Amino acid sequence: MASTDPITWQLALAVQAQLQLIRKVNGYFTDIGDLVLLEESVTPTKDQIPVVVDVNTSRLSTDPNVNRRQRSISFTIEAAVKASLSNAKQLAHQIVGDVESAFSKPQASITGIANAKLTDSTILKRPDGLDAIVVQFNGTANYLPRT
Template identity: 30%
Template sequence: MAEPISWQAIEGIVALLAMIRTANGYFTDIGALAETEPFQGEETEPNLAVLATAFEPKEGKSSNRLRREDMQVTIEFSVPITEKGAQQLAHRGLYDIRKALGYTGRNLPNSTFGLTVTSAQILPRPDGASSTVAQVVARIGLEERLATASSQES
């Protein structure tokens, strides 16, 4: 059985972000850091995580055989403040992430559509925080064919 389309979309986005290398014309090499799990523990090195954060049905676009919905995806790139030029690196990472998400023709499953960036920001750093965080929020459409009762019984 194939993975849920939402997970396939996350893996496709991680693959898009993995292209972020200076050799490919980007400012940074953060593509090597792309993960599907948020970083846990003491941050001593930059981290890049991709997370599905919300699902919203597309009104009037679904049926009993087809489900269409938008998935919100949050991508966070964190840079420890001990890293030299942390603010500059956060800005470069933010730019690179937005650029990589523009190459939607590859790596994404056929049952996804409309990957768009809805916001991008450098988050305010609270007192005592150990890192600067660049955050990109994107939306991607998902389309899934639903099994009918008769096909499930076979």
């Protein structure tokens, strides 16, 4: 049965599902899969590292090897590690490794979405004076708009 949600929201759900696999019991360094949010209204518990997924922009794909109607969509993943933790920088680097590893594995199939991949990652130390180290990932995926 096809989802009635827009394909852009389906991408957000697929990225969330991929990130929710990140748990130590699955061989990862961290348990960031415990709190992967699509909305920022949830307050994490003391030990949780919140991970937020945002689908940002959609544009015609510039890749000459794809269908002319195909669109490219960008997404952002952010994880905030409390800077006051004694191993905050180590955790930030473990999150980079975990997310990159999760995206190297087969992803949930969504009809019409192809090639979801990470394009870059950045570790931001105390952005805007926050008491956090923010790990930010950008990614893209291609899709054909519904007609």
